[in-house]
Amino acid sequence: MNFAEHLPALQIVVPLVSAPLAVLLRDRLAAFVLVLAATWTAFAISILLWLQVGESGLISYAIGSWPPPWGIEYRVDALSSLMLMLVAGIASVVLPYSRASIEREIRQDKHYLFYALFALCLSGLLGITITGDAFNLFVFLEISSLSSYALIALGKDRRSLVAAFQYLIMGTIGATFIVIGIGLLYIKTGTLNLADLSIRLQAMTSHRPVLAALAFLTVGISLKLALFPLHQWLPNAYAYAPSAVSAFLAATATKVSVYALLRFYFSVFGETAIFQRLPMEDLMLVLALAGMFVASTVAIFQDNLKRLFAYSSVAQISYVVLGISFDSVTGLTATIVHLVNHAVTKGGLFLLLGAVIAGMGGVTLARVHGVGRVMPVTSFGIVLCGLSLIGVPGTAGFVSKWYLILAALEKGQWWLVFLIVLSSLLAVAYVWRFVEVAYFHAPRADLAGVREAPLALALPAWILVAATIWFGVDTSVTVGSAATAAAQLLGVSR
Amino acid sequence: MNFFSHYDYWVMLFLAMSGLFIVIARGNLIKKLVGLAILQTSVYLLYLTPGKIVGATAPIVDASFTVYSNPLPQVLILTAIVVGVATLALGLALVVRIREEYDSIEEDEILRLDLDPADDKREAKP
Amino acid sequence: MKNDMVLRVIGKLLIPFILLFALYVQFHGDYGPGGGFQAGAIVAAAMVFYAMIYGLSTARRVLPDALVESMIAAGVLLYLAVGFAGLHFGGNFLDYFVLDADPVAGQHRGIFWIELGVAITVCGVLVKIFYLFAQRGQDQE
Numbered sequence: 001m002n003f004a005e006h007l008p009a010l011q012i013v014v015p016l017v018s019a020p021l022a023v024l025l026r027d028r029l030a031a032f033v034l035v036l037a038a039t040w041t042a043f044a045i046s047i048l049l050w051l052q053v054g055e056s057g058l059i060s061y062a063i064g065s066w067p068p069p070w071g072i073e074y075r076v077d078a079l080s081s082l083m084l085m086l087v088a089g090i091a092s093v094v095l096p097y098s099r100a101s102i103e104r105e106i107r108q109d110k111h112y113l114f115y116a117l118f119a120l121c122l123s124g125l126l127g128i129t130i131t132g133d134a135f136n137l138f139v140f141l142e143i144s145s146l147s148s149y150a151l152i153a154l155g156k157d158r159r160s161l162v163a164a165f166q167y168l169i170m171g172t173i174g175a176t177f178i179v180i181g182i183g184l185l186y187i188k189t190g191t192l193n194l195a196d197l198s199i200r201l202q203a204m205t206s207h208r209p210v211l212a213a214l215a216f217l218t219v220g221i222s223l224k225l226a227l228f229p230l231h232q233w234l235p236n237a238y239a240y241a242p243s244a245v246s247a248f249l250a251a252t253a254t255k256v257s258v259y260a261l262l263r264f265y266f267s268v269f270g271e272t273a274i275f276q277r278l279p280m281e282d283l284m285l286v287l288a289l290a291g292m293f294v295a296s297t298v299a300i301f302q303d304n305l306k307r308l309f310a311y312s313s314v315a316q317i318s319y320v321v322l323g324i325s326f327d328s329v330t331g332l333t334a335t336i337v338h339l340v341n342h343a344v345t346k347g348g349l350f351l352l353l354g355a356v357i358a359g360m361g362g363v364t365l366a367r368v369h370g371v372g373r374v375m376p377v378t379s380f381g382i383v384l385c386g387l388s389l390i391g392v393p394g395t396a397g398f399v400s401k402w403y404l405i406l407a408a409l410e411k412g413q414w415w416l417v418f419l420i421v422l423s424s425l426l427a428v429a430y431v432w433r434f435v436e437v438a439y440f441h442a443p444r445a446d447l448a449g450v451r452e453a454p455l456a457l458a459l460p461a462w463i464l465v466a467a468t469i470w471f472g473v474d475t476s477v478t479v480g481s482a483a484t485a486a487a488q489l490l491g492v493s494r
Numbered sequence: 495m496n497f498f499s500h501y502d503y504w505v506m507l508f509l510a511m512s513g514l515f516i517v518i519a520r521g522n523l524i525k526k527l528v529g530l531a532i533l534q535t536s537v538y539l540l541y542l543t544p545g546k547i548v549g550a551t552a553p554i555v556d557a558s559f560t561v562y563s564n565p566l567p568q569v570l571i572l573t574a575i576v577v578g579v580a581t582l583a584l585g586l587a588l589v590v591r592i593r594e595e596y597d598s599i600e601e602d603e604i605l606r607l608d609l610d611p612a613d614d615k616r617e618a619k620p
Numbered sequence: 621m622k623n624d625m626v627l628r629v630i631g632k633l634l635i636p637f638i639l640l641f642a643l644y645v646q647f648h649g650d651y652g653p654g655g656g657f658q659a660g661a662i663v664a665a666a667m668v669f670y671a672m673i674y675g676l677s678t679a680r681r682v683l684p685d686a687l688v689e690s691m692i693a694a695g696v697l698l699y700l701a702v703g704f705a706g707l708h709f710g711g712n713f714l715d716y717f718v719l720d721a722d723p724v725a726g727q728h729r730g731i732f733w734i735e736l737g738v739a740i741t742v743c744g745v746l747v748k749i750f751y752l753f754a755q756r757g758q759d760q761e
Contacts, residue, residue: 009713020693064714142577158595165588187544583749
């Protein structure tokens with residue numbers, strides 16, 4: 001058999017196989033090695049797919065050799081190959097970190113189950129990104145969601161249980177709405193293949209059931225991507241989950257949901273149906289602006305760093321949605337670039353916070369006083385990521401804000417440029433809260449002897465911090481792929 | 495449009511909305527899960543309804559029948575049922591653990607317990 | 621219910637037939653209603669029934685926890701193995717057509733193993749869920 005032909009299937013199957021094998025092995029070291037090998041293989045496959053897509057533009061793979069639209073099709077284009085690479089890449093960095101991290105947070109006899117859940121969550125997220133079938137997308141969404149509920153509940157603090165339960169309720173409502181939307185589309189068109197759906201929907205985009213389907217899908221996916229004001233589940237879920245899980249979910253889960261939104265909006269319904277016949281543009285603009293300001297303001301008043309940066313995630317997701325609302329190639333480029341940049345930044349940030357928890361025993365502001373003195377390297381990394389959240393030139397965050405501003409100027413909306421800069425000032429405020437306690441306070445007496453984080457925790461975190469800086473300097477991979485993907489998304493529908 | 499010709503959609507909507515109402519209005523975690531299960535179940539009806547053709551048989555090949563119902567929605571819903579079972583089991587497992595930790599399954603009580611300022615101390619425990 | 625003579629006798633009589641019916645549902649799934657999911661659920665129901673009459677600890681001797689957990693994984697692996705078999709014989713992933721010289725026979729062969737994998741996993745998961753919830757109550761007493 002020829003491996004190159006079957007890469008789309010192997011992309012999902014390799015991590016998926018490692019999950020049951022990890023359960024069978026029942027040994028934490030063996031499970032770790034196995035899942036790590038599978039994750040790195042998945043990352044390698046995603047890079048190969050990205051290269052293939054760069055040459056051929058589109059890869060279609062028929063599962064079970066049933067030709068689409070009858071069978072399930074795996075479809076890789078510019079956007080999905082970029083997302084696959086992002087998800088698999090983040091997982092490849094977070095997994096080695098998790099080995100040292102869960103040592104302190106999860107009972108040892110449960111470790112092999114953690115790795116199995118991680119592999120399941122990864123294959124679910126990859127599956128959402130690669131599948132070209134609407135119902136298959138729902139199934140993968142549930143695979144990733146169910147495993148992430150369980151992963152969050154593994155947190156040491158008992159509040160992680162309540163957070164996981166709230167996420168389960170909200171997430172299931174979201175998934176049910178999505179499946180209702182898909183059901184209505186299926187009733188109208190008789191097909192579940194996304195590409196086939198878009199062809200058949202063209203004649204009926206103003207039919208009432210199709211509009212209802214659009215509404216259900218929008219609300220359902222918005223719940224999953226934590227669009228303001230549907231973000232209530234997110235702060236607690238990120239704050240009380242085990243450190244490695246916070247980092248992995250913060251960097252990938254909401255991003256993949258944004259991917260699903262882009263897929264349905266631009267590849268299925270088409271840009272004309274969404275933005276020219278419906279007032280979606282204004283709606284998304286208002287929600288994005290509200291999210292940017294409210295979530296950033298709430299973040300300033302948090303006294304737990306993980307919660308603070310979780311609220312910042314809500315605000316950053318709003319920038320992503322703002323980019324969609326421009327409905328232009330530049331706007332979408334900004335959206336996709338920010339997906340990647342924010343994933344890398346937030347991933348690195350949560351990994352570093354995990355290292356702080358390992359050293360200081362917690363990340364409440366009162367506890368991390370003077371962390372800049374006892375853990376200087378880790379604190380410096382957090383500040384670097386914070387600068388990227390603000391959008392300081394030289395960091396990844398600057399690149400995405402730059403494209404957002406370009407898109408706003410393209411539309412002639414000067415006031416939006418002003419608002420984007422203003423909301424960045426709010427980011428300065430919440431990052432400053434960390435800087436203040438970390439550098440301008442003496443450490444608590446009992447914590448003055450804390451040492452720098454061990455290499456097993458620091459190295460993965462610094463890989464992501466380095467990527468944050470790298471993507472701020474050299475934008476050829478991120479912006480290049482994002483621009484291609486944006487053009488493809490809008491080109492298909494025009 | 496005749497109201498009764500689409501009555502199964504009305505039933506589906508009634509179930510979905512009552513499920514959603516229970517999830518939102520009830521503070522008891524078990525009741526929330528019951529509402530969630532009703533909401534998920536209503537979707538089964540949405541999928542199965544258009545697959546059924548009046549006067550058609552189950553999709554089993556037999557010489558004496560020519561009209562079959564669409565089997566695809568049933569397969570899809572079998573998947574959705576599995577998802578529903580998994581969600582419910584996970585949700586109940588979480589409720590069991592929450593009860594062990596908080597000794598309560600009422601949302602407002604749990605939220606009140608979480609405001610306890612001693613939380614920072616617990617965070618420090620190894 | 622351990623000491624109820626009627627239940628014990630009826631249970632002993634019924635459980636073999638429940639299992640037999642599960643096998644019927646499993647193997648007749650190609651031609652009629654049924655399949656791995658239903659069969660797995662029926663086997664799990666038999667197990668739950670057994671545990672309710674003879675007690676959880678007896679049931680766990682019949683079907684130990686480690687075995688149940690392995691069943692969950694083994695079923696999924698069997699499913700994926702069929703997928704890889706499709707790759708091995710030159711088709712796409714989960715391609716049943718290539719599993720036999722005759723494509724229709726290949727479809728039969730493929731779905732047979734897939735359904736077996738589903739049955740094993742479903743049975744394992746349901747029994748595991750039952751064990752976990754039933755055990756909680758007993759631990760606290």
